[in-house]
Amino acid sequence: MIYDELINRIVSRKAKVGIIGLGYVGLPLAVEFAKKGFKVYGIDVSKERVSDLNKGNSYILDVSCDELKRVVKSNNLTATTNFSILKELDAIIICVPTPLRKTREPDISYIISAAKEISRYFNKGKIVVLESTTYPGTTEEIILPLLRLNSLKEGKDFFLAFSPERVDPANKDFKTANIPKVVGGVTAECTKIAKMLYGQIVKEVIGVSSTKAAEMVKLLENTFRSVNIGLVNEIALMCDKLGIDVWEVIDAAKSKPFGFMPFYPGPGLGGHCIPIDPLYLSWKARMHGFEARFIELASQINSQMPHYVVEKISSGLNKFKKSINGSKILLIGVAYKKDVNDMRESPALEIIKILRDKGGLVNFYDPYVNKLKIDKAEINSTKLNKSFLKNQDCVVIITNHTKIDYKFILDNSRVIIDTRNALKGFPKRANVIKL
Ligand SMILES: NC(=O)c1ccc[n+]([C@@H]2O[C@H](COP(=O)([O-])OP(=O)(O)OC[C@H]3O[C@@H](n4cnc5c(N)ncnc54)[C@H](O)[C@@H]3O)[C@@H](O)[C@H]2O)c1
Numbered sequence: 001m002i003y004d005e006l007i008n009r010i011v012s013r014k015a016k017v018g019i020i021g022l023g024y025v026g027l028p029l030a031v032e033f034a035k036k037g038f039k040v041y042g043i044d045v046s047k048e049r050v051s052d053l054n055k056g057n058s059y060i061l062d063v064s065c066d067e068l069k070r071v072v073k074s075n076n077l078t079a080t081t082n083f084s085i086l087k088e089l090d091a092i093i094i095c096v097p098t099p100l101r102k103t104r105e106p107d108i109s110y111i112i113s114a115a116k117e118i119s120r121y122f123n124k125g126k127i128v129v130l131e132s133t134t135y136p137g138t139t140e141e142i143i144l145p146l147l148r149l150n151s152l153k154e155g156k157d158f159f160l161a162f163s164p165e166r167v168d169p170a171n172k173d174f175k176t177a178n179i180p181k182v183v184g185g186v187t188a189e190c191t192k193i194a195k196m197l198y199g200q201i202v203k204e205v206i207g208v209s210s211t212k213a214a215e216m217v218k219l220l221e222n223t224f225r226s227v228n229i230g231l232v233n234e235i236a237l238m239c240d241k242l243g244i245d246v247w248e249v250i251d252a253a254k255s256k257p258f259g260f261m262p263f264y265p266g267p268g269l270g271g272h273c274i275p276i277d278p279l280y281l282s283w284k285a286r287m288h289g290f291e292a293r294f295i296e297l298a299s300q301i302n303s304q305m306p307h308y309v310v311e312k313i314s315s316g317l318n319k320f321k322k323s324i325n326g327s328k329i330l331l332i333g334v335a336y337k338k339d340v341n342d343m344r345e346s347p348a349l350e351i352i353k354i355l356r357d358k359g360g361l362v363n364f365y366d367p368y369v370n371k372l373k374i375d376k377a378e379i380n381s382t383k384l385n386k387s388f389l390k391n392q393d394c395v396v397i398i399t400n401h402t403k404i405d406y407k408f409i410l411d412n413s414r415v416i417i418d419t420r421n422a423l424k425g426f427p428k429r430a431n432v433i434k435l
Pocket of ligand 1: 020021022023024025026043044045046049095096097098110113114131132133134165166167168169272273
């Protein structure tokens with residue numbers, strides 16, 4: 001029976017695994033399967049990424065070159081741009097991007113393109129899992145019809161599931177192998193096989209009753225973050241009006257051992273997930289005549305935060321009778337979060353754009369980002385030295401990377417806007433303005 005054969009191949013680790021899309025999500029996953037002894041084929045449309053991987057050069061900070069080289073040398077991981085390898089695989093996992101269109105609607109074209117390639121080389125006995133974050137219904141409505149070709153039957157001839165990816169780049173405690181995995185199949189057999197597959201690489205796998213439920217799990221998780229960040233950002237704006245230090249309030253509130261979880265204000269949302277995923281959900285809800293009010297409100301508040309940071313910069317400069325126009329402004333940290341090199345949706349981009357539109361002369365320093373593009377202009381990361389810092393009219397901490405020397409910045413800057421409470425451990429100074 002096809003089901004038993006596939007289970008045997010998975011449990012004996014003879015199953016060949018393919019990962020489509022080798023980015024922040026796909027690469028760590030491919031490495032994890034390869035480390036557990038599976039033959040893994042990584043498939044990506046980027047020739048550059050494929051060539052890097054086959055040389056053992058990792059472009060993802062969470063995957064070390066040593067770790068990658070080991071699995072490449074042992075022939076357990078091979079990268080390719082050639083989709084025909086799909087024919088030979090037992091398990092195929094899709095980890096391609098799911099961005100928004102300019103109209104702020106879901107763009108699932110990458111999923112469709114990957115699924116069409118799978119369907120082109122599809123035959124009996126395979127399991128396909130979608131990991132890309134998407135709206136509830138995508139697996140059943142978009143992928144399933146493409147695999148049903150040639151009268152193949154789900155749960156009998158092939159297996160299909162959704163399993164949300166929960167990787168948290170730069171998290172030292174939780175990586176692919178120790179983050180519990182949720183899976184939901186289009187049939188009970190599909191869920192069982194998907195559980196068996198992930199059970200080989202992660203400690204805990206939780207099955208849910210459908211692909212829709214599994215898709216919704218991820219959107220609940222990320223909506224929860226987006227709404228709570230929106231709430232704490234609003235509290236920060238309130239505290240500012242009331243002359244209260246929001247950071248002090250959160251620190252005290254989190255001493256409550258139950259019923260409270262700390263979230264922190266900041267310069268705005270960033271990354272490929274939190275600013276985007278909830279909008280996938282609100283879009284789908286709208287299709288069903290339901291307005292997702294919390295999501296829209298959080299999105300509105302969070303997207304205003306870069307403007308609030310610019311207001312703070314303006315008041316910082318005002319103390320020295322200066323305006324943004326013509327002032328030298330240095331941003332410290334531009335990646336979307338601490339200790340990563342990922343610039344996707346980073347609020348720094350919006351802040352730089354607003355400042356430049358107002359005539360500000362903006363530079364940045366980020367130990368993880370060499371250059372960035374704003375409109376058509378390219379800006380390179382500057383070097384931090386005393387005379388450069390002293391020459392700046394305003395320094396703005398946007399991302400609190402661990403390896404930045406904050407004492408040096410504190411000692412040599414005229415006025416600092418601290419959007420992350422990065423200067424928490426230092427005695428209060430009049431030239432520091434907190435968010
Ligand atoms: N980055 C995160 O922290 C994170 C966390 C959880 C979930 N996710 C979700 O996982 C998915 C992937 O995100 P990511 O951050 O890994 O993206 P990424 O941009 O880092 O990587 C995607 C990779 O897919 C490749 N690709 C694009 N189209 C392709 C195609 N048709 N066939 C093969 N390869 C293709 C790209 O070249 C790229 O290497 C998204 O849905 C995202 O929302 C991301």
